Amino acid sequence: MKKMEFTRKQAWELLWDGVAFLAGSFLFAVAVNVFTAPNNIAPGGLTGLATMINYLFGAPIGTTILVFNVPLFIWGVLQINFRFILKTLAATVISSVTIDLTAGLFPPYQGDLMLAALFSGLGLIFMRGGTTGGTDLVANLIGRNFRHLSLGKLVLLVDLVVVLISAFVYRNYESPLYAIINIFVSSKLIDAVLYGADTGTGKMMFIISPKNKEIAQRIMTEISRGVTELRSRGAYRGEEGEVLLCAVRRSEVYKTQDIIRSVDPDAFVIVGDAGQISGEGFKQSHKSESK
DSSP states (O other), X not given: OHHHXXXXXXXXXXXXXXXXXXXXXXXXXXXXXXXXXXXXXXXXXXXXXXXXXXXXXXXXXXXXHHHHHHHHHHHHHHHSOHHHHXXXXXXXXXXXXXXXXXXXXXXXXXXXXXXXXXXXXXXXXXXXXXXXXXXXXXXXXXXXTOTTSOHHHHHHHHHHHXXXXXXXXXXXXXXXXXXXXXXXXXXXHHHHHHHOSOOSSEEEEEEEOXXXXXXXXXXXXXXXXXXXXXXXXXXXXXXXXXXXXXXXXXXXXXXXXXXHHHHOTTOEEEEEEESOOBSTTSBOOHHHHHO
């Protein structure tokens, strides 16, 4: 019975992955074929490179993206779990095929270039744990070693190289400037989808583990964050226990998780947004600032 329920859960996850990939790929294809490519805007990454190759040689954008992604998939298989690569492969194939299938289906947008730059950003595919390949995948791979940097910022840094190249290809300094706007909006959207819209606060972490004492000691020593022990009682068994509460900066979440997993891989951890954190080590209250 449990095996059947688990299989059914997996089926629903795959279904929602497919729906998100299809919807995201369609919107992404519309953004490329309607907004960016017709207006000579290279939206960063391999999509931007494919757009420039299409401009120079007429090669299909989707097919070019897929070919360029092959070495990145090989790199990803060596460093990231197989499930992530499967999702990335599926998202990349679906989005690439959709771009080529919808090419010429909708009339190109010939209006305000600012609107074209703003409405061509998309981060929907990231919501289901995959990427569209290209610099999205490169950023994920780099982020494995430099996890204090957000995914959106990594994508932004890598994509700026493509923008510089587009200035020479199009021989137009206006198009790259609009591409920068497009990339900036996209990076903010990705961070909002993955990390929440409010980037100026912090995170609350609730930790339940039989090794709470050791976890708390290491957090206080290695990250210099205070930890509060809360008394708890399990509703099912009525067992007494403790829950650790710790407030950290957004960039410290991965460090705290590494500590927890190194002490107890099976620890139960909840990470939530903190609308505002004030006090020692965080934003000072108005009363403290006046002193």
